[in-house]
Amino acid sequence: MTNKSQFLIYCIQKYSQIKKIPGPDVVDLFDKYNLQDYILEFSELIQAQGDLAIVNEIDEFIKLRKDNC
Numbered sequence: 001m002t003n004k005s006q007f008l009i010y011c012i013q014k015y016s017q018i019k020k021i022p023g024p025d026v027v028d029l030f031d032k033y034n035l036q037d038y039i040l041e042f043s044e045l046i047q048a049q050g051d052l053a054i055v056n057e058i059d060e061f062i063k064l065r066k067d068n069c
Contacts, residue, residue, distance in 0.1 A: 003043075004040050004043045005040075007039065007043045007047055008036060008039050008043070011035075011039055011054060011058065012026050012027060012030060014051050014054060015054075015055055015058055018051065018052070018055045019055065023034060028039075031043075031063070033061065033062050033065045034065075035058060035061060035062075037060055044060060044063070
């Protein structure tokens, strides 16, 4: 498993914990908005942030995707 893949799993776990959403639902959410590609592509930038900033980044990404649909 690559460091990027491990970071993606970390993001799923943290989002699940902080938002109090079951892990499988978070995975579905990430699939729906294609967050995996975004997190993997920008993992170095995102990883430099704290947990709450990561969750906020994910929320902002989802909001932008919803607004563009």
